[in-house]
Amino acid sequence: MMINLKDDSEKDKYILELFQTSPKEAFRLLFDAYHMKLCIYAVQLTDSFEMAEDIVQDFFIYFWEKKYYLKINQNLRYYLYLSVRNAAINALQKNNMLSMEELSGIDMGIPEESIDEEEQEERNKLLLEKLQKLPHQELQVVRAVIMENKKYKEAAEELHISVNTLKTHLTRALKQLRKEYNLHSLFY
Structure with missing residues (x-):
């Protein structure tokens, strides 16, 4: 099946559908499409490429092992960014790098849905x-x-x-x- 790589929402929909029939192939597509984007997003939250990479890597492992791909019935992209954002917050708090007061001052917005x-x-x-x-x-x-x-x-x-x-x-x-x-x- 040919997918329009320029249309992220169609690609995401295709990946979610593919998880039902070929989870390994779907995971590879998901990883290739989002790994670096999620790392860059996590760098903005943590100011550390190493920490960001660990957060994203751990997220993908957890996502695969717990089969969370079967539970997504919404926007895939939003789910991924929200999950990484939450993991970054947890990592920063766990490492005593961020207090709840500091958290309120950080822009942790999730990237806009689409860009022309x-x-x-x-x-x-x-x-x-x-x-x-x-x-x-x-x-x-x-x-x-x-x-x-x-x-x-x-x-x-x-x-x-x-x-x-x-x-x-x-x-x-x-x-x-x-x-x-x-x-x-x-x-x-």
Whole structure:
């Protein structure tokens, strides 16, 4: 079955339907479509790429093991972002990084439901411009880890740097992107 990849709501509907007949294939599509978007969203909430990645990874494992995909009868995208938001809040509170008072001052909005194609193209252009302004090493790290979805170890070996150096470059790059432009709006 061919799905329109530009229409997120149709893709989400297809994924939910596919969970009924082929859960593994549906999970792979879901993971590919949302893993990095959810990581970026979680970074905004936690200010830590490592913590964000752990939160999203744990969410996907829990989602799969508990078969929550069978219980979704609403908007898939909203469910995913809400779940990650709640997991981020729990992680921040568990690590004593966030009190209830601080929580009220943080914008934890869930990304808007849809963006038209023209607006998305404009945002993609802006993102590319911002990426080109990053130092060479940071750009390479962002490309490997975020755009190519490589594991830290694999990307570090490819770039001939340590995993810790890679994490440092990634953190700097994301902070710079967040500082220069509203990172949240670039990806949604």
